[in-house]
Amino acid sequence: MKFSIFLGVVVLVALSLGFGGCKTIQLPTGKGYTALCQTYVGHDSGTLVDSWGGPGRTFDAPSGQKVFVYVETKSEYTMNPLAHTALIEYPPNVDGRKSAPGEVTPTVVGQSVAAMDYCITYFEIDKKNLVRKVFWKGDCRSLEKTQAQ
Numbered sequence: 001m002k003f004s005i006f007l008g009v010v011v012l013v014a015l016s017l018g019f020g021g022c023k024t025i026q027l028p029t030g031k032g033y034t035a036l037c038q039t040y041v042g043h044d045s046g047t048l049v050d051s052w053g054g055p056g057r058t059f060d061a062p063s064g065q066k067v068f069v070y071v072e073t074k075s076e077y078t079m080n081p082l083a084h085t086a087l088i089e090y091p092p093n094v095d096g097r098k099s100a101p102g103e104v105t106p107t108v109v110g111q112s113v114a115a116m117d118y119c120i121t122y123f124e125i126d127k128k129n130l131v132r133k134v135f136w137k138g139d140c141r142s143l144e145k146t147q148a149q
Contacts (some may be wrong), residue, residue, distance in 0.1 A: 028141030028143050029100075029102075029144055030099070030111075031101065031103055032141060032143050032144035033103075034104070034110045034136075035102075035145060037108045038105060040123065041108065042130060042131065044129055044130060045066075045068065045130070055069055055070055055123075056070055065127070065132065066124075066125040067090060067122055067125070068123040069122055070123070071121075072119045073117065074117045088120075091135070092120070092122050094111045094135045095111055096109050099112065107133050109134070109136075110135070111137045112138075112139070117139065119137075119138040119139055120138050121134065
């Protein structure tokens with residue numbers, strides 16, 4: 001008797017969690033991260049710095065543009081690539097052919113690599129101080145925006 005009551009409660013809780021408002025659970029994705037980066041393209045780099053903070057590293061690209069580099073490590077024990085100059089490469093080794101659907105747009109090129117314990121993002125800034133292109137690689141994820149949001 002006690003087991004059937006317990007089982008009934010478990011089923012009721014599971015159904016209420018599953019159908020509570022019929023809202024689906026969203027998980028962060030590489031496609032969502034590309035969309036997040038896309039929101040900065042065409043905008044002043046000051047907007048980027050206001051949102052993300054100062055870049056971990058900046059340098060001049062051969063084309064005369066500035067490059068802002070941001071790294072997010074997944075844990076305090078992960079090696080931060082900014083501490084090792086050899087790991088910062090430009091142009092970045094991001095292969096759009098290996099990207100998942102939605103990770104590449106004309107101005108953002110991303111490549112999910114789940115085995116990497118960090119996310120490295122390069123923002124190209126033109127001479128007018130506008131973000132022109134973004135490259136990212138690693139375990140980079142953000143929630144995908146829906147039409148209702």
